[in-house]
Amino acid sequence: MNDTVLVLSVVSAISAGTPILFAALGEITTERSGIMNLGIEGMMLVGAITGFWIGVETENAWLALLGGALGGILLSLIHAVLAISLRVNQIVSGLALVIVGSGLSAFWGNSGDRPTLVQTKTGVRFDPIFPEVIRDLPVVGPVIFGHDPVVYLSWVLVAAISYFLYRTQTGLSLRAVGEDPGAADASGLSVTRYRYVSTLVGGFGAGLGGAYLAIGVIGTWAAGLTAGAGWIAVALVILSGWRPWFALLAAYAFGALRSLGFTLQIAGIGVPSDFLAMIPFIATYLVVIVVSASPTRARKVAGPAALAKPYSREAR
Template sequence: MNDGIVVVVLAAAVAYGTPLLFAALGELLAERSGVLNLGVEGMMLMGAVIGFLCVQHVGGSAGVALPIAVGAAAVAGGGCALILAFLVVTLRANQIVSGLALTIFAGAAGLSSYIGNDFELADDPARFSFEPLNALGLGDLPVLGPVVFEQTWLVYASWLAVAAVAFYLWRTRPGLNVRAVGESPAAADAMGIDVTRYRYLHTVAGGALAGIGGACFSLALTPQWVDGLTAGAGWIAIALVIFAFWRPDLCLVGAYVFGGLSALPLILQARGVTIAPQLFQALPYVMTILVLVLVSTGTARRRLGAPAALGIPYVREER
């Protein structure tokens, strides 16, 4: 039963959806504060290359090297997000242009590629990688075994991240504050909430999660480094936030839908199905385009629950 194509696709959807989930949660935090981060792809690539670099050069066992690599990936993504926050919050630059510029700067033809080529990272496989576990010894259960209990630590960490972000946004005072900043920064400022600090913190935190999402590629899914390793996953993550109506729980569902679409051509190829793989590989991006087109108007965004001040710089003097 566990070798059936449905079970295999479900298990792969969870694995391939995990980097999308981390990145989408990060984008969700930034957008809830009113910052549209279009630099997610670049942040994921920086996280992927820095995480891989660390796992190749940090000594010790896998239990030491892998957590350090994930932490370094988070710092790399957060560092890129800090640059974005300075541009769009402090300098009040256009958020779309700034995000696109950051993706070009850090992306497949930019800094991440330079680091990978300079350290010749593409020559060797990862020294250590995250391997699927047999959690609680339940990996042999029908259906649930491979789907739930034979995943990597990164998958389980992503579930905790979903719960943590949901609790933070809807059950804590800082979460209420950040939602207020995203809806009406002028009103939040009048209530004594530091709009600039909240936007900085949540943009950087979002970048850190995107960096971890990138590390999922280089340390788990395909434990190696090649230019453009994330293959557009950052753009899917941005659309996924819209698809999920800016809710963490629906980000999880959407990530697994997109993850399943990404994994499906590989599974079909392994089973000898001759359908052109390009057709299935294009499906996540077709869905992304459709989602973005459907919510391209301000009215549609408001009906779906987008923060009212998303993408709008806040200038205190204009209150």
């Protein structure tokens, strides 16, 4: 029963969706403060290579994950300085970050006199945490209890970020900064501080996602291994209406699409994988169109009002 196509698809959807989910959670936090960071793809790649390299060196999966997150944070710091302090156009800075991230990670993965990381396998991985008895339960075994701890960590993060944004005063303040930095400033909140921290949280999420993709999902390093996962995360943030729980659902739906190619091949249905790769973006189009058709709906799931707008107290 646990070997049916449906169960296997759900399991692989969750596995493939988790890296995107981490990245999207980070980006939701960033964008809620009014900073748009389109550089997720770059931050994920840097997270992936840093995580993978630390995994090879230390043979500790958790250190590898942490290292990946740090890599993402460092890259997001560039964006933070440019977008918040220097008030550079955030679209431009974010796109540049993708290129910098891809370049850095590809270079690092191929250089040095040691055997390059491309040919290496980490040997580190995450093991399922529940005992086999529970994992073998019909359906819920593999779907709920069969995952490695990182998947559960992502669930905890979804709940935590959702609680933070909607139930704490700091979360309220963060959203205020993203909606109307002028009003937030007048209420005595530090726009700069909130924006910096949330941009770094975005880097943390993307780095974590990238590292998990390299060591937990794929298991090897190859230049550009994210294959657009960062862009899917960008689309997912919009699709979810900047809400963590919706991001979880959408991430698994997109994860299913990523693994659907194989399933369809097995079933003998020939659908080009390039077509499947487009679906997340087409879905995002559809959602945006449906949402904007109704003003009330648009209002409810609209992005932060001050998204991608630099804030300067004197400029009024």
